[in-house]
Amino acid sequence: MSSTQKTQQVEKPNLAVEIAGLSLKNPIMPASGTFGYGEEYAGYIDLNRLGAIVTKGLSLNPKAGNPTPRIAETVSGMLNAIGLQNVGVQDFARHKMPYLRELNTPIIANFFGNSLEEYGEVAKQLSDIPELAAAELNISCPNVKKGGIVFGTDPKAAEAAVTAVRKHLKMPLIVKLTPNVTDITVIARAVEEAGADAICCINTLTGMSIDVRTRKPRLANRTGGLSGPAIRPVAVRMVHQVVQAVKVPVIGVGGIIRAEDALEFLIAGASAVQVGTANFINPGAMMDIIDGLERFCIDEGIEDINRLVGSLEI
Amino acid sequence: MKNLTTKVLSNQEIAPGYYRMRILAPGYSQQARPGQFIMFRVQLSLPPLLRRPFGVFRTGFLPPECDGMPPLEYVEILYKVVGRGTGIMQELHEGDKVEILGPLGRGFDAGPVGEEKILVGGGIGLVPLYMLASELVKENRVRLLMGGRTRDDIITVTEFERLGVETYVSTEDGSLGEEGLVTQVLVRKLKKFPDSRVFACGPMPMLEAVEGICRDRKTPLQVSLEALMACGVGACLGCVVIGAGHTTEQPKQLCTCKAGPVFKSEQLDWSQFGGKNQKASGGCK
Numbered sequence: 001m002s003s004t005q006k007t008q009q010v011e012k013p014n015l016a017v018e019i020a021g022l023s024l025k026n027p028i029m030p031a032s033g034t035f036g037y038g039e040e041y042a043g044y045i046d047l048n049r050l051g052a053i054v055t056k057g058l059s060l061n062p063k064a065g066n067p068t069p070r071i072a073e074t075v076s077g078m079l080n081a082i083g084l085q086n087v088g089v090q091d092f093a094r095h096k097m098p099y100l101r102e103l104n105t106p107i108i109a110n111f112f113g114n115s116l117e118e119y120g121e122v123a124k125q126l127s128d129i130p131e132l133a134a135a136e137l138n139i140s141c142p143n144v145k146k147g148g149i150v151f152g153t154d155p156k157a158a159e160a161a162v163t164a165v166r167k168h169l170k171m172p173l174i175v176k177l178t179p180n181v182t183d184i185t186v187i188a189r190a191v192e193e194a195g196a197d198a199i200c201c202i203n204t205l206t207g208m209s210i211d212v213r214t215r216k217p218r219l220a221n222r223t224g225g226l227s228g229p230a231i232r233p234v235a236v237r238m239v240h241q242v243v244q245a246v247k248v249p250v251i252g253v254g255g256i257i258r259a260e261d262a263l264e265f266l267i268a269g270a271s272a273v274q275v276g277t278a279n280f281i282n283p284g285a286m287m288d289i290i291d292g293l294e295r296f297c298i299d300e301g302i303e304d305i306n307r308l309v310g311s312l313e314i
Numbered sequence: 315m316k317n318l319t320t321k322v323l324s325n326q327e328i329a330p331g332y333y334r335m336r337i338l339a340p341g342y343s344q345q346a347r348p349g350q351f352i353m354f355r356v357q358l359s360l361p362p363l364l365r366r367p368f369g370v371f372r373t374g375f376l377p378p379e380c381d382g383m384p385p386l387e388y389v390e391i392l393y394k395v396v397g398r399g400t401g402i403m404q405e406l407h408e409g410d411k412v413e414i415l416g417p418l419g420r421g422f423d424a425g426p427v428g429e430e431k432i433l434v435g436g437g438i439g440l441v442p443l444y445m446l447a448s449e450l451v452k453e454n455r456v457r458l459l460m461g462g463r464t465r466d467d468i469i470t471v472t473e474f475e476r477l478g479v480e481t482y483v484s485t486e487d488g489s490l491g492e493e494g495l496v497t498q499v500l501v502r503k504l505k506k507f508p509d510s511r512v513f514a515c516g517p518m519p520m521l522e523a524v525e526g527i528c529r530d531r532k533t534p535l536q537v538s539l540e541a542l543m544a545c546g547v548g549a550c551l552g553c554v555v556i557g558a559g560h561t562t563e564q565p566k567q568l569c570t571c572k573a574g575p576v577f578k579s580e581q582l583d584w585s586q587f588g589g590k591n592q593k594a595s596g597g598c599k
Contacts, residue, residue, distance in 0.1 A: 034549060035549055036547075036548060040547050040548045040549045041547065041549065043316075043547075044316065044317065062563075062564065062565050064565035064567065065551065065554070065565075065567070068542070068552075068554065069552075070552045070554070071542055071543070071544050071550065071552035072542075073361075073363055073364050076363060077363065078363060078364060078544060080544075080552065082550070082551045082552065085551050085565070228363055277363070277544075279545070279549065280364060280365075280544040280545040280549070280550055281355065281364060281365060282317065283317060283415065283545075283547065284317060
C-alpha cells in the first residue's frame, strides 16, 4: 500500500466481492465438510453474516463414510478420513434446503461422484434445486470405473469430469482442486478450459500418522487429508500459482484461522476464501475473521477490500 | 450452548494422574444436564489445535469474591492426564484464561421414579455419573458399582457417598474393595434387584460386558460413550457410531457429540465395537 492510501479515513469499508456472478457480502465462507449443512452452527453464529455457505459434499446416494477413528490431531493440523459421509443429494433437497433457503446468504452445494455418469447425474439433480446459488465440484475422488485414478490428479480426467458436469449444471460452477499433484497450474488450466467459472484451492494434503506404541495408523483408513494451519503456506503458494495461470476467479482455502491468514490469500490473488478447520476449534471463527478484515481495512485506510485482491508486491 | 471465554478457578490433583478443574461458568447450573459435556480449549494455545471433550462432573456456586457481588457459578470437570492436551491442562492455575463450549450433547434419561437405579463406572467414566446420581438420589435408591485397575483409579468415592449413594468398589488387582471386574458385581446386584435400570460409563470393553449382561436379563441400559471429536456440534463427523438398523444403502450413523454421548443400548449396533476400540478410549480425554 502506498502512503497516500494509508492516510485516507475509512469508516465503513466495502467487504463485498463478486465471484462467478455471485454477489457475496464479504469474502468469507466455510470450507465444505467443516460446517455440516449450515444448521449445525445456527446456535452459535449469525449465518446471514457469512459471504456464502458451502455444504458438506453431496453424492448421488447417501454415503456411510469410513470406519472410526476418522480424525487425528497432528502438529498444527488435523488428519481426517471421514470418507465423505453425507445424506445424498435427494435427502439434502428435501430435508436440508428448506432451512437453508430461508437464509439471506448464497448457498453453494459441494458435490462429488465416482464416475463421469455419477458426476453428471448429481449436477442434473442439483440444477433442480432452484434456491442454490452455485455448485462446487470436488474432483479429489477416484474414478472407480477407470482403475481408481483420482480425477483431480490428471488433467484429462479433470477436464472430463468438469465437461460431464457442465453439460447438466444450470448454475455457476466452482471446481475445487486437490494439491496432491506435481503442478497444480496444469489442472487449473484444464478445468478452466472445460468451463469452470471459478477455481477453489486447495483441498487437503494426503497424510498419515502412526501410533508408535500400537504401531498402527491413527486413522482406520490409514491415510487422510491434512488440514489446519500446518498447510497454510502450501495453500498460499498454490493460490499464487493458480491465479497467474488462469483468468477465472480463485477461492483460497487452507489453514485460515485469523483475519491475517485470510488477508494473505487475498493479497496472493484469491477473490474470496474458505475457512475450514478453524470452525471446529471456534464456532465463531468466521465472525471474528469478518470483523478482523473490516478492522484491517479501517486501520490501513482501504475503502474497498477488492483493492487488496492480488495486491502482492514482488 | 455457547462459547464462553472464562477462567480457571482451581485445578487440583485428586488422585495420582487425576485432576479436578473448576471453571467459572455463568448459567451452567441451570443449563447443564447429567451426562452432558463441554469442549475445552486452553485459550491462545496452538497447539493443541483442537478442543478436548470432557464430561460435566458437577456445577455449583462459590461465595462471591467480595460482599455485594453475585456468587461465582462454576462447572467442574475431572480428567486423567494421558496426552499432550491434558498435560498442558494440569499446568493451569487459578485465573488462567480458557474457553469452554457447552453444555453439549444429550444426557441421561432418569427413567421412572422409585425404581432401583444401578450406576456402573470405570475409572474416569465415573465423571458423568456423579451429576446423574445427585438427581437420582432425590427419589430413588441408587447403587454405584465402581471399577478400576488399581486403587488409584477409584476416584470420588467420598463425593458419591455424601450424596447417599451405596457404593461398591472393585479393582482388578484387589488393591481396594473386591478383587476382580466391576461386571461380576453387576451380575450379583441384578440377581438381587432384577427390576433395576442401569447407567454405565467407562472403557469400551467394560461397556460391552455390561451391555451383554443387561441384554440377557432385558434390563434397560443407557451408556455414555467417549469418542475422538473435533467440533462437538455435529459438523466434523469424526465421532460417529453405527446405529441399530444401519445398512450401506440406508446409513444410520449417530454423532456421539449430538445424538449422544448418552445412548440407550438399543440405539446402537454393538457388533461395531467387538474389542476393536479397546485402546481408543482415553485418546480424547
